[in-house]
Amino acid sequence: MAFYSPITDYDVYLFKEGTHTRLYRKLGAHLIEGGCHFAVWAPSAREVYVFGDFNGWDKFSYPMKRRPDPSGIWELFVPGVWKGCKYKYFVVGADGVGREKSDPFAFFCEQPPGNASIVWDLSYNWQDDKWMKERGRHIDYHAPVSIYEVHLGSWRRVPEDQNRSLHYWELAYWLGEYVKEMGFSHVEFLPIMEHPFYGSWGYQITNYFAPTSRYGTPQDLMYLIDSLHQRGIGVILDWVPSHFPTDEHGLAFFDGTHLYEYEDWRKRWHPDWKSFVFDYSKGEVRSFLLSSAHFWIDVYHADGLRVDAVASMLYLDYSRTEWVPNIYGGKENLEAIEFLRKLNETLYRDFPDIHTFAEESTAWPMVSKPTYMGGLGFGYKWNMGWMNDTLFYFSKDPIYRKYYHDKLTFSVWYAFSENFVLPLSHDEVVHGKGSLLGKMPKDDWQKFANLRLLFSYMYAFPGKKLLFMGGEFGQWREWDHNQSLDWHLLEYFPHRGVQRLVKDLNELYRKERALHELDCDPAGFEWVDFSDYEQSVISFLRKSKSGEMVLVVLNFTPVQRYNYRVGVPKGGLWLEVFNSDSELYGGANIGNMGRVMAEDVPFHGRQYSLSLTLPPLGAVFLKPAYDICPQG
Template structure:
């Protein structure tokens, strides 16, 4: 097959309506039309190629099938002004390796580009695309039927965030990466046994630089080949669903790398990115910013988002670095950015794109969620677009995370001077649908591990970590914890090293592990802890003013008035004997969880299973409890009235 006659033209998957939607920026399923698709035409099987390169004067398909020759299989540009090049090559099939030779009409530029819509790529450091079909028989129908309930905003969400390649390395062959199918053997059982509701993967989209953790993406429609094939990743998602575990993907529409085979300068022009570096280049990340005002780019990105929900049954998308998209001056000094048409720093194109994205996702998949990593006070991130919001389902509460970790890093004797760092979060807790994150970003780049941030001797460090987690699970908002934190890994995370699983052989680390497991089980079993996470009616302070003793007490309430959980925290190593707390009703209050229990590595100090409420007015309530507060501990009580 070395002649141009082997290519058939006029064969297309694109309709006039597809072209119209593409140009309007509203096509959300371009993956069915562009890229490489296996077809049978006139009893001849082959592959139809279609790529957008409006400023090219010549595009051809090169690959192992034609010895990478650029003159044997040229594509032909459509005559409708779409800038799409097409051609059907008979005789090609699954696993064919290819690129596009793109010769520009400008600057004598030419480059060999991977397919922006490729479903599969070569394993890095190789950079070619592969022809691939996404056929797979799913076995997760039971999960998909109940997914709406599992993903609901008034459901328990406890998310285990992880990086696939460093969760568990394979030791028998020079510390090799695990495969998707090996992970499918271990991960669903682990997540299920730990009672997390969802797992969130750092970006698995194909990326050339492993040290970017997936955040420098080139393949927006392909899971990285480092761990296996697309079907292997489907199998992992399928197995997780069968164990009742939801899957969240970290998705990155905020920037892309400058690798020659990627999207940068795709057809000899700034096609996907802004031409002006003040708008098209990230100085912090040395990567390119999408041109959200170009309709075809919006269609590309929205199609990528819908692709993972459609083809891979993904349950939620966590959208990375939303703040960098919203602000034109993000990471820039005075004079390094261009104001919008109103003179402000808001990126109006990005705002429009995010709203359109969320509208498309919730229109087609109302049983999933989109989650924004947005680190500023931008209003209404998780409010509907028809109310002027961005339309996300949830937003990471970065303010809570920073304040909480800062407070816990302080020696307990000084914490009374920083009490407001814990109470301030409730001033804005219900302005958004917040998710409370202790993510990978807090345990890298010299920040140390989570337990490494805790002050005191080893016993106090572990006790501090237990009360931190207990406070987190009592606080309004969904939960997210990065891998390794659940057993107090000492070493900060590194993508080239496995987690320190051997630490589970040591009692203090096993105690943290068991504490998280039991917290998850209790959290999922008590609607008071999750049902009204985003409504002020679900939370009530009991005593937020005892800064002198560094204690906090509050109540969480379900929609049923008689379903109440009391949370009492002691943030000092000083036990509090006969400590009185007001409660809204009499009867028996069961001590459901105590982070100081011996089984978790604590001292065993507590209340012998519960306390009877006395008819003594306190904290504006008709009854009160006389408690023994353990040192550096959190207690969770359930009213049995």
């Protein structure tokens, strides 16, 4: 694919203004007839050289030329350079010190611990036309969006080959088949952009335009995404515009000045990650980040971006004891806020069929509302409040849960303030937090029943779904990025039961419009009873636009409940369409024999009611028999 086009005065204008979204067609290394064109931004550098395989790594034989405009860009055409050629820049900075730097716009990089950039082209024959034409309807607010979050290096490994990770092209088959079988609509990859430290899980990025070479070439990653698309599976990429590592070959102190990062150390240094913060006040830095975001959707056909650590961008005092207030004396980072708005405006302008997802952990208002309304413009926001309250509640011994009932019910009161995703993500199964199964209290029977109940509650609650790998089959061990998931656990029925439950929940979520169509609309939810804290039972209705409904009743104690009466709006036969205590999942088949007749007994303010048997630590979903419809 021919990307390169010469830099124009208009490019320079957009670059400096902070609105250029296609810099990857201008900067970096581009193979053209007879050789390669190199271009790098280093406005304060005294000299810049390009060197590599093509000149025996002689640092000084190819001096680059500064453009005769205010762009700060250095350029050079080098004849005879070939695809696969390794190279670096030698930047003599404003301080007179020469530093070897990777290309910030490199398309491919040497596998760590090496840090050379690699001349590469991005040609690929995509076969996902059908998906690309239809992908918008698979990720919109009315769609059954269920996301499988994956760390590519540890999803599955090859113990016979030095415990290596799978390559992109191997994942194309194995991951694609698994996700399709499990019924997830999308996968979300922890950052796959090149990062020097594997243990950062990809969150310390040095190269914002290069997929990590640990698992293969850029075309191998394209093949993975292409294969997933052909199976009807969308791809969301984790993206980190909030901070970057201080590795000498990377962006830090690039031209002998704090070029990409803030000058003031109180804004530049992030104590949580011991990394540098981008200087969002510079138009060129904003253009760099905007171009990176557009690159992964334009070139790699990503269907969405999950933006990491948004809260750390919004607040100048985030995790800091010393900080610099904004021009109005406040703690909001006005430059970062403007950047996030521009990011979303330009992405939705150019790719209206994708969505952006914000990991934002505070109560910042209107994160997923349009910018013209004063919002940040994201498509969705992770519901961190729901996640924290839910896991806190589930960690309690059921005998004490009645004292924490509000943790379970409070989330509904803000459930529609944003377009939410319910995340049970990688962050909840690391750093001593234990696995999801390990968080559950009491003996093994109760742990598995609680986990099945947790997933049932998540799929019933308003919001799109996200589950980190391993949770879907009840991994005991906390996630370790250096090891494969414990797939051998599927030899044991309780784990296979949890896996089957998640698969069936995905199918039910997709099939029943009442469970997904109004995930982001208060018209899709109605309480039946949230006040039965003594028995730790809640019940509610999920509804579709056309009036279809699903009744959800959840029993959070290990006590089987007979003749539990629940008010319903319709008479006649109700079918039990899901029961988390099914023997298929490792339960005891306690329930309602698949159906129950509504009685003309008013209850919960409704004309009819059902007398139900509630399984211990169980969930039952029911719907009126005449609402049953083919899968849509």
